[in-house]
Amino acid sequence: MSKDKTPQTTRRTTRLSASSPSLTNAVSTTSHSLTLRDLVFGGEILNADDLFSSLPGRRGVILELIRLLGPLNSKMIPLFLYGGISTGKTTTVLQIFRHLKRPFVYVSCRTCYSPRILFETILNQLLLHRKNEGNGYSSAKRCEKPADFVNHLRDALVNVINGLKEKTERSSSKKSVKWVKGNMIYLIIDNLEFVRDWDKSLSILPFLYKLYDLLKMPELGLIFISSASPDTYYSDTGYEEPIPLYFSDYTEEDLRQIFLRNQLNPKLYASFLDVVLKPFSRVTRRVDEISTAFSQLFKIYCEPLQDQTVVPNEEMKRRLFSHLQPHIAPSLNETFRVPSLCSENTANKDTFKRKVSGNKLGVPDISEEIDFHMSVCAKYLLISAFLASRNPATLDASLFDSTGGAATRKRKRKASEKSMEQKDIADQELLMKGPGTFPLERLLAIFQCITSVAEYSLEEEELGNGGSGGGAGDVGLMSDVLLQLSSLCSANFISKGSSCPLEGSTRYRCTVDENMVLKVARSMKFPLSKYLYRN
């Protein structure tokens, strides 16, 4: 990601490892005990200017948030920060706390995926407890019920706040450097939207909202962060809403500033952004998606340049633009995904290169080959599953009979208006229903039809097909086929539905799209279109 690195690291590594330098250089210190200092960001002081410049486009929100957090030791009503994905909610909050140097506890409901883990994580941080070998990676307190949690939390908070008060008194007398400010402690609960999917969400959500009132500790500041807006949290009898604060998506201008950060050659990148940012921001304005697309495009953009540090002039800009232009449209029409070969990259560099060079030639996004191995049997099975899903079952006989199927089909009757209407409705239904389901017997029948056809035309396939030739081989084939079918099911190419209440047998459905099957068919030189019924 070309996005600024600092907030990223703070988010990923969390405060515990990012803050205390003693931790990073001495991993072996199992006996290292946590102190109150670990509730604050350590390291260098982040001043206000750095804060604003590290988060472009967030100035208004930062000011608002600092205002709501208030001056030192001022009480606050719970806050609710919300806004779309990748709008810098978490980063902004954490950076502000780094700037303010106030103690806080951060938990994310994404990693703490159940009430118990959430509660124990909060308590562990407050009780300055770290899971390690010595304590068998256990939590400081075991608590599952909200009732226990509130009691433990109250005790822990009182301890921490008393500790903080002592510290501030001592440091004010000694005039030493203050590493912590104030005796408020803030509890930040991130990714609150995940709680809605928990089993006990109906009781946990109102509980979290009410936590402030339950504890009755004015020294606690509560901050919720969620990507879903407050109106999407339902509750039977309602709850007292916290103060909402909205993080809007980045505008085009904000995006430009974000992408220009940490660039080696800002002038060159600016000219690149002039070209690409506008069309891309019409599709999406999410930083994470755009940055993956841009990193590819920028490589292409820089290709004609020998020296990447030059400051481009008008003429060069035009040249670079004409070089890039053919690539913009195809990459707009690509989903902004991380290349699927990512994991293979390290092991298999040259295939990656081939893929990239393929892109350079302006080949559209559909690569000609399937990028994983499938056995011949599995390929045939996939094709037959696809056919079984798309074709109506009544046409099987005419499509697969020995005379060669589709070509003989004729339509003599002229389409009347009524039949056109019916066809429209049928079209509609097809769009709604998606691929049909089929029983195993039908799949096997189609499979045998198409493999037998293939055997006639391509004899070398016989070897690949494993147990072919002769009646004895068929049994071997069948067991092999069933094995392949189950592996296709587990790869999610074919989904296994519930059993049909009338027939009692399990029904299958092909979930693969047409492009994929076409690729498979092409690799087998199988005439797919001949067997596919199109209305």
Add this chain to the structure above:
Amino acid sequence: MGGDNPAEKALILHRARLSDPNFIFAHFSHSPDTNYSKLKFIIASSVTEACNNSVLLLGPRGCGKLAVLELVLDDLLKEYPDMITTIKLNGLLHSDDKCALKEIARQLCAEHQLSFSKLASFDDNNQFMIDILRECGLAHKTVIFVLDEFDLFAQGKQRLLYSLLDAMQSVSSQAVVVGISCRLDADQLLEKRVRSRFSHRKLLFLPPSKEDLQGLIKHMLLLPTDSNIPEDYTTEFNARLLKLLEDGRCRDIIDTLSTSDSTFNHLIRFLFIAVCHMDMKLGFLTLENFKAALAGVQRQPKLECLKDCSVLELYVLVCMMRLELREQESYNFNTIMKEYSSIHDTFQTSDYFARNVCLRAFEHLLQRELISLVDSRGHTQSVEYHPVKLLISAHELHLGLKSYRCCPAILQKIVDRG
């Protein structure tokens, strides 16, 4: 650091007052014929006359049921020291009977300096509670049980409510059960055996009237003269505030606020934001602060969300809107794509993207919760075939498109026509 500037001191004072849920209700504690005096009378009489009692405090959320009760309890504790024990339970925490009795035992132990056993069973705890109640009754001590979120205790078998109310039937005990609920039908939820043991005293808590609001704001924001804030600053702050509250525009703001939601909590949140917006250099509240606070409290998340959508996402929304206007009973991504391409065919738009890009935009909309899947359970299909529905109205979409920064003219036209 803090302390030199009187404005900052005032801010800290205000914030402390606003974040204390009880402060606002102290305003009512002096006038007679309020819930405060009624409740105080009920509890005080059972303390002095050594009888059992039960009462339900009902009313919408954020109207100070618990806060008024706490004020009453504080006052009574001052009047009758050593005669009152309070046990606080919350339906969100202790709706489970076992857990609730354990908590009662724990709080009773803490109150009477007894050692609490975690391993005690439900029956042990029950017996313990009955014994303590009798002992307290003999010593003329009143035990007050506060059951917040009372409706949640009425789920399940109501064993706790039964054993609590049953223990109060004896002459020797002296206890008050105060139930708090925002469900007005809370007493209808009780089982017959529980209901017959419950006195049907109910107190209804209502949001403040418009006339009260002015008084409440003054109560909350006027600085006290006996604080450590310099006196000349205090007088000027108060004078300016009173002048501001007389202003017609300020009254308008408060009227708009109370029309949407006139509960105490809403008012507190509004004032909190207003105080936070106070300019430290100026040091006084201005009309702009109130305006900003109103905008901060009254949010329209769906419209904000629409403003954040990309152009392609707007296209998808408009397609869905067209399908809904045609009264198509259910539709999915495929139908939307068909509509999208038909729009493209008729208007020749420049924004025509491939199917998978549209699918991504569609997924973004799902994440933004502007659209949702109809009945997402029981579907093994991929997302393209799920029936979907819009979560915004045509009117909202219309407003959203109007306020969108550079909305394509075609979309505007389509929506206007539809």
